[in-house]
Amino acid sequence: MSKAHRGKPLRETPNSSRGSCPSCKRTGIKVVYDLEVAGAKTKVCKQCKAKAKT
Ligand SMILES: [Zn+2]
Numbered sequence: 001m002s003k004a005h006r007g008k009p010l011r012e013t014p015n016s017s018r019g020s021c022p023s024c025k026r027t028g029i030k031v032v033y034d035l036e037v038a039g040a041k042t043k044v045c046k047q048c049k050a051k052a053k054t
Contacts, residue, residue, distance in 0.1 A: 004032070005030070005032045005033070005046075010030070010032065013032075016030075017030050017031060017032045018030055018031070019031045021044050021045040021047075021048055022042055022043075022044065023035075023042075023044045023045070023048040024044075024045060024047065024048050026045065029045045029046075030045060030046065031043045031044060031045050032045075032046075033045065033046060033048070033049035035048065035049055035052050
């Protein structure tokens with residue numbers, strides 16, 4: 001398995017996976033991590049993912 005959050009796979013996604021994190025509202029960051037919020041899958045940034053999972 002390749003590193004889906006680093007390097008080439010990122011560049012192949014639209015806008016290089018950059019955007020606004022729905023959780024922390026920051027813009028211009030990589031939003032590549034899957035997080036389940038209330039049963040719904042969302043993409044959040046690295047920091048939010050780290051916060052969510054202990
Ligand atoms: Zn975030």
